[in-house]
Structures are given as C-alpha cells and as structure tokens.
Amino acid sequence: MVEVPFNKPFVTGLELEAIADAIARRDLSGDGHYTGLCENELERLFGCSKAFLTHSCTAALEMAALLLDLGPGDEVIMPSFTFTSTANAVVLRGATPVFVDVESGTMNIDAGKIEPLISPRTKAIVVVHYAGRPADMDAINAIAASRGIVVVEDAAQSLGSTYKGKPAGTHSQLSALSFHETKNIVSGEGGALLVNDPAYEGRAAVLREKGTNRRSFLQGRTDKYSWVDVGSSYLPSELVAAFLSCQIGAIGNVTASRLSAWKRYRSNLQAATDRGLELPDEISAEAVPNGHIFHILLPRAELRPGFLEAMKARGIQCTFHYVPLHSSPAGRKFCKTPDGCPITEDAAARLVRLPMHSDIAPQTVDFVSAAVVDVLREIAA
Ligand SMILES: Cc1ncc(COP(=O)(O)O)c(C=O)c1O
Numbered sequence: 001m002v003e004v005p006f007n008k009p010f011v012t013g014l015e016l017e018a019i020a021d022a023i024a025r026r027d028l029s030g031d032g033h034y035t036g037l038c039e040n041e042l043e044r045l046f047g048c049s050k051a052f053l054t055h056s057c058t059a060a061l062e063m064a065a066l067l068l069d070l071g072p073g074d075e076v077i078m079p080s081f082t083f084t085s086t087a088n089a090v091v092l093r094g095a096t097p098v099f100v101d102v103e104s105g106t107m108n109i110d111a112g113k114i115e116p117l118i119s120p121r122t123k124a125i126v127v128v129h130y131a132g133r134p135a136d137m138d139a140i141n142a143i144a145a146s147r148g149i150v151v152v153e154d155a156a157q158s159l160g161s162t163y164k165g166k167p168a169g170t171h172s173q174l175s176a177l178s179f180h181e182t183k184n185i186v187s188g189e190g191g192a193l194l195v196n197d198p199a200y201e202g203r204a205a206v207l208r209e210k211g212t213n214r215r216s217f218l219q220g221r222t223d224k225y226s227w228v229d230v231g232s233s234y235l236p237s238e239l240v241a242a243f244l245s246c247q248i249g250a251i252g253n254v255t256a257s258r259l260s261a262w263k264r265y266r267s268n269l270q271a272a273t274d275r276g277l278e279l280p281d282e283i284s285a286e287a288v289p290n291g292h293i294f295h296i297l298l299p300r301a302e303l304r305p306g307f308l309e310a311m312k313a314r315g316i317q318c319t320f321h322y323v324p325l326h327s328s329p330a331g332r333k334f335c336k337t338p339d340g341c342p343i344t345e346d347a348a349a350r351l352v353r354l355p356m357h358s359d360i361a362p363q364t365v366d367f368v369s370a371a372v373v374d375v376l377r378e379i380a381a
Contacts, residue, residue: 003315004364008357009181010254014246022242030235031209031218034242041248042177042192046167049198052208052234053241057156057178057191059234061089061126064152064174064193066207066230067200068124070095077117078126078154079109080326080341081348086126086154087325087335095123097335099326104297104347105281106130111139117338118147127172128154131280132184132292134163137171152176155194159184160255160290173197179244184254184292184358187244190236208234254358258291261360265294268369275299275376278350294354295321296372301349303379308352310375316368317355324348 022034035053042051054060070076070093078086080099087097098117103110107130114125125144127135137153144151153175158168169175174197179190193208195201205215211231216222266279273279276299283289298304304320311318324344325331354368 006317018242032238048194050195052193054191055236058085060176060193065089074123075121080324082128091334099337101341108135124150129158132158132290134168134287185247207231262291297350
C-alpha cells in the first residue's frame with residue numbers, strides 16, 4: 001500500500017456548492033457566469049490583456065499555434081524535455097518543432113543554445129517553465145525580439161511562479177496554463193490561454209468558439225453570429241468553470257505551502273550531494289518557482305529502477321518524468337534536433353520526482369528525504 005502518494009489533487013471543499021449553483025442557473029455550456037468569474041480573476045492576477053478559459057493547456061497551446069498561423073515549412077524552437085502537447089500543437093499545423101537542449105540545474109531551455117538553431121523559417125520559441133521554475137525570459141525575449149520571432153510560454157506548471165517580480169506566463173505574447181488534476185490549482189481537466197499582446201485577442205475569441213463570432217453576439221456587439229474564421233471547440237463547460245472558481249483564490253496559500261516543502265527537501269538532501277546526488281539549483285531572487293515539482297538527479301541512470309522499487313517498498317511513490325521528445329518515435333518522425341540534446345538525455349534518464357502536494361506535512365518531507373538518503377546508500381554501495 002502506498003503511504004506517501006506522489007500527488008494529491010487540491011480541493012477547497014467549496015466546489016460542490018459552486019457546481020450546484022451552476023446547475024441552478026441552467027446555464028451549463030461555456031462562457032457563462034463562472035467562466036466570466038474565472039477569467040476576470042486570472043486577468044486580475046496576471047495583469048494580462050485577456051484570459052480565455054480552455055478545456056486544457058493542450059487546447060490553449062493549439063490555439064496559440066493557430067493564432068501564429070503556423071504552417072508547413074515553419075519551425076518552432078522548444079525544449080525536448082517537455083510534454084507531448086507542446087510539440088503536438090505545432091505538428092498539428094504541419095510545422096516542425098526544433099529541439100534545443102536544457103540546463104541540468106533547472107531542466108529549462110538553455111537560452112545560450114537557441115541562436116544557432118534560428119533560421120528564416122523560425123516563427124516562434126516556446127518556453128516551458130519546468131517544475132514551475134521560470135526560464136531565463138529576458139535572454140530569450142532579447143533573442144526573439146531582435147529577429148521578430150514570437151515567444152509563447154508553456155506555463156502549464158508555473159501558476160504562482162514569478163520572474164523578476166511578474167507572474168510567469170506574462171513574459172511573452174501568449175501563454176498556456178493547465179488546471180489538470182496534477183497541477184497546483186485544478187479543475188480535473190482544464191486550462192487557459194493568456195493573451196498578453198492585445199493584437200491576438202479578437203481572433204482568439206473566434207478560434208475558441210468554433211470559428212464563430214458568438215462571443216461578440218453574447219456581448220451584444222452583433223445581432224447574430226456566424227462562421228467567420230477557422231476554429232474549434234476549446235471552451236470548458238460552466239460545471240468545470242464553477243469548480244475552478246473555488247480554487248483560483250487559493251493560489252497564494254498553495255504556492256507558499258508547496259514552496260516551503262520544496263525548500264525543506266532541498267535543505268534535507270544537501271548532504272547527499274557528496275554521494276553524487278544532484279539537486280535543482282537554489283532559488284534565485286529573479287526566478288521564484290511555485291514548488292510544483294521537487295526533482296533529484298541520481299548519480300547514474302542505471303540506479304533509477306532499483307531506486308524507485310526501494311522507495312515503493314518503503315511506501316513512498318516516486319516517479320520519473322518526460323521521455324525526451326527527440327528520442328520518441330513521433331519526435332523522430334515530425335521534429336528536428338540539429339545539435340542533439342546531450343544534457344536532456346543524460347538528466348532525463350537520472351531524474352526522479354519526489355512526492356509533492358499542497359498539504360504535504362514537514363514530517364512527511366523529512367521521512368521521504370531520509371528514505372532517499374538510505375536508499376541511495378543501499379543501492380550505490
Ligand atoms: C509542460 C506541459 N505542457 C502541457 C501540458 C498539458 O496540459 P493539459 O493536461 O492541461 O492539457 C502538460 C501536462 O502535464 C505539461 O506538463
């Protein structure tokens with residue numbers, strides 16, 4: 001039996017009441033009362049031009065790809081150490097992801113390796129804030145701005161994180177959030193597209209509503225609505241929005257408690273670095289994470305199966321993370337990796353995520369940390 005689960009979805013206890021209210025309103029499809037509440041709250045928190053609730057981060061990334069008019073021949077630079085959705089959004093438009101390596105201390109895109117991959121075909125750079133730690137946005141934006149390339153943030157994991165005092169997700173033209181049950185704030189499945197550059201706002205509303213101007217119609221700005229552009233159905237139902245509306249206000253507390261567990265893990269495990277364990281970089285003043293994931297890099301990749309088994313035997317559920325996309329079957333078929341991704345390959349094979357959720361107790365963090373040290377001693381002996 002698992003005593004320490006890897007994740008425990010966050011609930012406030014208010015969700016059922018909000019869902020009952022959404023039902024009582026007899027307004028169950030998208031863009032109703034609760035969607036409006038959530039979008040207003042996100043716009044207030046992020047200070048973005050417009051927030052559009054979507055049914056997933058995947059949907060928000062697909063909207064971004066449509067908004068950028070990506071097509072065959074276009075290239076988009078992104079890390080290979082990410083979820084399939086980051087690349088799929090580009091591939092679905094017939095364009096080509098070009099993979100760049102990460103830095104092992106953060107597992108974020110290595111800004112210093114982007115420039116050689118830029119060509120006249122490069123339309124965008126997609127940045128992933130891995131584990132909720134913001135990437136080096138100033139360096140990336142400087143490269144992009146000097147060449148007229150758009151930057152998109154895949155902020156699936158970084159709700160509550162800040163870069164230079166401003167929320168992650170607001171350092172680019174467009175960004176995508178996730179409220180999947182594994183994230184810090186959840187609605188089961190769910191996401192949002194944040195539009196930071198107002199030029200994308202009008203078209204984003206149309207793409208999300210099956211290519212129609214229904215939003216203008218609902219706002220009384222047109223007397224009927226019709227098909228005006230390409231699009232799909234990217235909006236969540238009011239039931240999902242009602243659930244989410246109870247969660248957004250808790251971001252501050254959730255971030256504080258996860259970040260405190262993150263810092264405790266890091267300090268507990270510092271001594272084990274003598275035995276070859278690698279920890280994520282210390283938090284810098286400019287890129288403050290949200291404690292979404294605490295990961296370690298084992299001394300050698302071949303130790304990982306035994307490490308995971310031994311932790312499981314102690315009732316602790318740990319897990320690895322992404323298989324680098326450039327080494328996956330679809331990645332080899334649809335994408336390019338001109339310079340290879342040696343750091344990604346090495347670190348991804350050694351990476352283990354430790355249990356983390358918003359009410360993990362300090363004693364649990366200590367118990368898991370002690371087990372990590374013991375198991376490492378056992379298996380590396
Ligand atoms: C970096 C990243 N991007 C996108 C996604 C997709 O999010 P969703 O499940 O909300 O579509 C995930 C999911 O874990 C992710 O980690």
